[in-house]
Amino acid sequence: xxxxxxxxxxxxxxxxxxxxxxxxxxxxxxxxxxxxxxxxxxxxxxxxxxxxxxxxxxxxxxxxxxxxxxxxxxxxxxxxxxxxxxxxxxxxxxxxxxxxxxxxxxxxxxxxxxxxxxxxxxxxxxxxxxxxxxxxxxxxxxxxxxxxxxxxxxxxxxxxxxxxxxxxxxxxxxxxxxxxxxxxxxxxxxxxxxxxxxxxxxxxxxxxxxxxxxxxxxxxxxxxxxxxxxxxxxxxxxxxxxxxxxxxxxxxxxxxxxxxxxxxxx
Amino acid sequence: xxxxxxxxxxxxxxxxxxxxxxxxxxxxxxxxxxxxxxxxxxxxxxxxxxxxxxxxxxxxxxxxxxxxxxxxxxxxxxxxxxxxxxxxxxxxxxxxxxxxxxxxxxxxxxxxxxxxxxxxxxxxxxxxxxxxxxxxxxxxxxxxxxxxxxxxxxxxxxxxxxxxxxxxxxxxxxxxxxxxxxxxxxxxxxxxxxxxxxxxxxxxxxxxxxxxxxxxxxxxxxxxxxxxxxxxxxxxxxxxxxxxxxxxxxxxxxxxxxxxxxxxxxxxxxxxxxxxxxxxxxxxxxxxxxxxxxxxxxxxxxxxxxxx
Amino acid sequence: xxxxxxxxxxxxxxxxxxxxxxxxxxxxxxxxxxxxxxxxxxxxxxxxxxxxxxxxxxxxxxxxxxxxxxxxxxxxxxxxxxxxxxxxxxxxxxxxxxxxxxxxxxxxxxxxxxxxxxxxxxxxxxxxxxxxxxxxxxxxxxxxxxxxxxxxxxxxxxxxxxxxxxxxxxxxxxxxxxxxxxxxxxxxxxxxxxxxxxxxxxxxxxxxxxxxxxxxxxxxxxxxxxxxxxxxxxxxxxxxxxxxxxxxxxxxxxxxxxxxxxxxxxxxxxxxxxxx
Numbered sequence: 142x143x144x145x146x147x148x149x150x151x152x153x154x155x156x157x158x159x160x161x162x163x164x165x166x167x168x169x170x171x172x173x174x175x176x177x178x179x180x181x182x183x184x185x186x187x188x189x190x191x192x193x194x195x196x197x198x199x200x201x202x203x204x205x206x207x208x209x210x211x212x213x214x215x216x217x218x219x220x221x222x223x224x225x226x227x228x229x230x231x232x233x234x235x236x237x238x239x240x241x242x243x244x245x246x247x248x249x250x251x252x253x254x255x256x257x258x259x260x261x262x263x264x265x266x267x268x269x270x271x272x273x274x275x276x277x278x279x280x281x282x283x284x285x286x287x288x289x290x291x292x293x294x295x296x297x298x299x300x301x302x303x304x305x306x307x308x309x310x311x312x313x314x315x316x317x318x319x320x321x322x323x324x325x326x327x328x329x330x331x332x333x334x335x336x337x338x339x340x341x342x343x344x345x346x347x348x349x350x351x352x353x354x355x356x357x358x359x360x361x362x363x364x365x366x367x368x369x370x371x372x373x374x375x376x377x378x379x380x381x382x383x384x385x386x387x388x389x390x391x392x393x394x395x396x397x398x399x400x401x402x403x404x405x406x407x
Numbered sequence: 408x409x410x411x412x413x414x415x416x417x418x419x420x421x422x423x424x425x426x427x428x429x430x431x432x433x434x435x436x437x438x439x440x441x442x443x444x445x446x447x448x449x450x451x452x453x454x455x456x457x458x459x460x461x462x463x464x465x466x467x468x469x470x471x472x473x474x475x476x477x478x479x480x481x482x483x484x485x486x487x488x489x490x491x492x493x494x495x496x497x498x499x500x501x502x503x504x505x506x507x508x509x510x511x512x513x514x515x516x517x518x519x520x521x522x523x524x525x526x527x528x529x530x531x532x533x534x535x536x537x538x539x540x541x542x543x544x545x546x547x548x549x550x551x552x553x554x555x556x557x558x559x560x561x562x563x564x565x566x567x568x569x570x571x572x573x574x575x576x577x578x579x580x581x582x583x584x585x586x587x588x589x590x591x592x593x594x595x596x597x598x599x600x601x602x603x604x605x606x607x608x609x610x611x612x613x614x615x616x617x618x619x620x621x622x623x624x625x626x627x628x629x630x631x632x633x634x635x636x637x638x639x640x641x642x643x644x645x646x647x648x649x650x651x652x653x654x655x656x657x658x659x660x661x662x663x664x665x666x667x668x669x670x671x672x673x674x675x676x677x678x679x680x681x682x683x684x685x686x687x688x689x690x691x692x693x694x695x696x697x698x699x700x701x702x703x704x705x706x707x708x709x710x711x712x713x714x715x
Numbered sequence: 716x717x718x719x720x721x722x723x724x725x726x727x728x729x730x731x732x733x734x735x736x737x738x739x740x741x742x743x744x745x746x747x748x749x750x751x752x753x754x755x756x757x758x759x760x761x762x763x764x765x766x767x768x769x770x771x772x773x774x775x776x777x778x779x780x781x782x783x784x785x786x787x788x789x790x791x792x793x794x795x796x797x798x799x800x801x802x803x804x805x806x807x808x809x810x811x812x813x814x815x816x817x818x819x820x821x822x823x824x825x826x827x828x829x830x831x832x833x834x835x836x837x838x839x840x841x842x843x844x845x846x847x848x849x850x851x852x853x854x855x856x857x858x859x860x861x862x863x864x865x866x867x868x869x870x871x872x873x874x875x876x877x878x879x880x881x882x883x884x885x886x887x888x889x890x891x892x893x894x895x896x897x898x899x900x901x902x903x904x905x906x907x908x909x910x911x912x913x914x915x916x917x918x919x920x921x922x923x924x925x926x927x928x929x930x931x932x933x934x935x936x937x938x939x940x941x942x943x944x945x946x947x948x949x950x951x952x953x954x955x956x957x958x959x960x961x962x963x964x965x966x967x968x969x970x971x972x973x974x975x976x977x978x979x980x981x982x983x984x985x986x987x988x989x990x991x
Contacts, residue, residue, distance in 0.1 A: 245890035559964030567945030688835030
C-alpha cells in the first residue's frame with residue numbers, strides 16, 4: 142500500500158533462558174498506515190512488550206521482517222519514539238522537565254531556538270507549560286507520564302509507540318491521558334501504536350484493535366473500530382456500539398487465554 | 408540471531424500445560440525425576456548461565472596470570488632494578504618458605520589478635536552507644552556536632568598519643584584500632600535505628616508493645632542490615648589499623664615484620680609480606696560478606712556498598 | 716549514605732521570632748556538648764594534672780604558637796598541597812579508569828580478581844613498596860596517597876557505571892542517542908551517587924596516607940612535626956597538632972558535603988520525596 146508506514150511480517154522471537162528456549166512470539170503479521178491509531182491487546186504474558194521492543198529495534202527478531210517506511214528495522218530507527226509504562230525509570234531524575242524533553246533533540250541538527258520552540262510546543266500540547274524548570278520527581282505520576290509523552294512529541298517521530306503507558310496511573314488520570322492521546326492523534330495526525338491490557342481503553346482509543354493470542358503469539362483478530370473520530374469519556378463509552386465492540390474483544394481475549402482459537406493455515 | 412533448533416513438541420492444539428520429566432540433582436547427589444509443568448513450546452537447550460560463569464572464571468584467571476607475567480617481565484627486562492622489584496617467582500617462593508615457618512604464623516596470630524580485640528571493643532561500644540543515642544532524639548541532636556567533628560579525625564593522628572600512653576605494646580595499637588573502627592560501626596547503627604519505618608512503629612505502638620518488646624521486634628530487625636554492613640566495614644578498617652599500628656608503632660605482628668625486612672634490605676620478604684596482607688584482607692572481606700549475606704538471607708534488601 | 720550522620724529532624728519556619736529561637740536552639744545543640752566536654756577536660760586537668768593531658772588553654776596557646784607562623788608555610792601548606800593534588804589525581808584517574816572498565820565487560824571480568832586483591836591490601840603497607848621503587852621524594856609521597864585513595868573511587872565507579880537502569884538505557888537507545896551522549900547524559904549522572912561515595916572514602920584514606928607517609932623517614936610535613944613533638948615530649952604542641960589534623964579532617968568533610976550537595980541535588984531531592 143502506498144501509505145503503509147509500518148509493516149510487520151511473520152515476526153518470530155525465541156528467548157533462550159536457563160529453563161530452555163521460550164518462543165515468546167510465534168508468527169505476527171500486521172501493517173499500520175500513516176496517521177492511524179492502532180491498539181494492541183492480548184492476554185498477559187503474550188509477548189506484547191517483546192513485540193514492541195522488536196518493532197522499536199531494541200530486540201532482534203529470530204525470524205521475520207519489520208519495515209518502517211519500507212526500510213528494514215535493525216536498530217532503533219531515528220523516526221520512532223517510545224513511551225514506557227515505568228515513567229519513573231524512563232525520565233532522567235538529574236534533568237529538569239525541560240532537560241528531559243529536549244534531550245532526544247540534541248543529536249538532531251537543530252538551532253537553539255528551533256529546539257526551544259519544539260520543547261515549548263510539546264509541553265503546552267500536554268498541558269505542562271509551567272513545569273519546565275521542575276524535576277520529574279517533584280511531579281505526580283500522571284504529570285510525569287505527560288512529560289514522557291511530551292518528550293516523544295517534541296522528537297517529532299513518524300510513529301509513536303506506547304507500551305501500557307497508563308497502567309501505573311490512577312483511573313481519573315488515566316482518563317485524562319487517554320483524551321490527551323486522542324487529541325494528539327487528531328490534531329497532529331500522529332501515527333500511534335498503543336499496547337494495553339485494558340480492553341475498554343483499547344476500544345476507546347483505537348481505530349483498529351489488534352488482538353493477540355497467547356504464547357506462541359500470533360494475530361488472532363484485526364478489528365476495525367467504527368466509532369466516530371470525536372470521542373468522549375462519557376458519551377462514547379455509553380454507546381451501544383462501544384459495548385458491542387468491547388464485548389467482542391473481551392470474548393476474543395477469553396478465547397485466547399483458553400487457547401481455543403486456531404490459527405489459520407499459513 | 409538464534410538458528411532454528413529442532414522442536415521438542417509439535418506445534419498443535421496442545422493443552423495449556425504440558426508435563427515433562429527431567430532429572431534433577433538433589434543436594435545429596437541423588438537423582439530425582441521431577442515433573443515440571445511448563446507452557447508448551449519450551450524447547451530443550453543448554454542453559455547459557457553456566458557458560459557465562461566459566462567465561463568469567465577463565466577471564467579472571469587470565470587476569471591474574473597476566474599480572475604475574477607482567478610482574479616477572481619488569482625486572483627481567485630491566486625496567487626496574489631487580490633489587491628493588493624482585494622477580495615474581497622469587498617472591499612467591501619466599502612466600503611459600505615463610506608459610507612453612509612457625510614464626511610467620513605466630514605473627515599472623517598477633518595481628519589477628521589485635522584485630523579481634525579492637526573490633527570487638529569498638530563494635531560493642533558502637534552498638535550500645537549507637538542504639539541509645541539513635542533511639543533518643545534529644546541525644547541525637549545534642550551529639551550531632553561532636554560526632555561530626557570527631558569522626559573525620561584520622562585515627563593515625565592519635566599514634567603519638569598512643570605511644571606516650573602505652574609505649575610500643577598492644578594497648579597502643581588498640582587505641583587507634585578502636586577509635587577508627589568505632590566510628591564506622593557507630594554511624595551505621597545510627598542509620599539503622601533511624602531507618603525504622605514510621606508505619607511499623609505506629610503499628611507496634613497501637614498493639615501496645617512496650618519499649619523492650621519494641622526494641623526486639625522492631626528496632627533490631629530493621630537495624631540488622633545496617634549493623635551487618637557496619638561490622639563488615641569495621642572489620643576492614645580494624646585490619647588496616649592493626650597493620651598500620653605494627654608498621655608505625657612497632658607492635659609485634661606482620662606489619663612489624665615488613666619494617667624489619669625493609670630495614671634488613673630483604674626486599675623479597677617485603678613484597679611477599681605485602682601479598683600476605685592482601686590475602687588476609689581478602690579473607691576478612693569475603694568472610695564478612697558471607698556472614699552478612701547469611702544473616703540477611705531472610706531480609707528483603709541486602710544493602711550494597713552504597714550505604715557506606 | 717551521605718557524609719554526615721543521619722539527618723536530625725528540624726522544623727522549618729523561616730521568619731519571625733520562631734526563626735531566631737530556632738537558630739538559638741540549633742546553636743545550643745551544636746555547641747552544648749563540645750563546650751561541656753572542654754569544661755570537663757579543663758576542670759579535670761587542673762584537679763589532677765596528668766602528664767599527657769594538658770589543660771585546653773595550654774593546648775590552645777600551643778596551637779597559636781606552633782601553627783600560626785613559619786611552621787604553617789614550611790610544613791602545613793606543602794602537606795596540604797600534596798593532599799589536594801593527590802585527591803584530585805585519584806578522583807580523575809579513578810573515574811576515568813573506572814568508567815572504561817565498568818563499560819567493557821570482558822575487561823572488567825579480566826581485571827576483577829586483581830582489583831579485589833589490590834583493594835584488600837591495607838594502604839599503609841604500600842608505603843615501604845613505593846619507597847623502594849621511588850625513593851624518598853615528593854613524588855613518592857604523592858604516589859603513596861594516590862595508591863591508597865584511588866581504590867574506592869575506581870571500584871565505586873565500576874559498580875556505578877555497570878548498574879545503569881535498563882529502562883533508561885532502552886529509552887536512550889530508542890531515541891538513538893550516541894554512545895558518547897549516553898555516557899554524558901545517562902551513565903555518568905546515574906552513577907554519580909555511587910561515585911561520590913567512593914570520593915568520600917578516598918578523601919579520608921588520602922588524609923590517613925598523608926599523615927603516615929610523613930611520620931617516618933621524612934624531615935618535613937605535618938606528620939613529621941607531630942612525631943617530632945611526641946619524641947621530644949612537647950605534649951601540648953603534640954596535642955595542638957592532633958587538633959590541627961582534626962580541623963583539616965573536618966574541613967575536608969565540609970568541602971565534600973558542599974560539593975556533594977551541589978552535584979547530587981537531584982538525588983537528595985528524590986530521597987526527600989520518598990521520605991515525605
